[in-house]
Amino acid sequence: LLQPDLVCIVCFGSYDLAMRLPRRLHCGHTFCQACLKRLDTVINEQVWIPCPQCRQNTPRPRGGAAGLDLDLASFLGVKAQQTCTSSGLCSIMFLFAQSQGSCDWQRIKALICCCM
Numbered sequence: 001l002l003q004p005d006l007v008c009i010v011c012f013g014s015y016d017l018a019m020r021l022p023r024r025l026h027c028g029h030t031f032c033q034a035c036l037k038r039l040d041t042v043i044n045e046q047v048w049i050p051c052p053q054c055r056q057n058t059p060r061p062r063g064g065a066a067g068l069d070l071d072l073a074s075f076l077g078v079k080a081q082q083t084c085t086s087s088g089l090c091s092i093m094f095l096f097a098q099s100q101g102s103c104d105w106q107r108i109k110a111l112i113c114c115c116m
């Protein structure tokens with residue numbers, strides 16, 4: 001199991017469970033909700049969200065960017081991260097694991113959660 005990339009490539013911010021929810025456009029690319037909200041473009045009286053990566057347009061859902069599909073893999077990754085960083089010691093272990101560049105998420109999680 002590989003850890004999904006949990007950073008928005010537009011703002012380089014980490015996804016979270018509030019303003020920076022990972023949301024997917026129709027082309028399959030994922031960005032944070034905060035960035036997607038700023039990308040609205042009107043073409044022929046229809047509101048579109050152009051993909052910053054491949055330029056494909058996705059029609060903006062009713063209710064704006066918040067109506068786009070969640071990127072489930074990233075969403076679950078953020079959830080796992082937040083659970084594991086909820087105590088101070090664990091967040092230090094998390095940074096350590098991250099600095100090791102390991103993508104063995106199960107192993108990192110086992111390492112982090114043993115200090116809770």
Ligand SMILES: [Zn+2]
Pocket residue numbers: 008009010011012013031032033034035036
């Ligand atoms: Zn972003």
Ligand SMILES: [Zn+2]
Pocket residue numbers: 025027028029051052053054055056
């Ligand atoms: Zn795209």
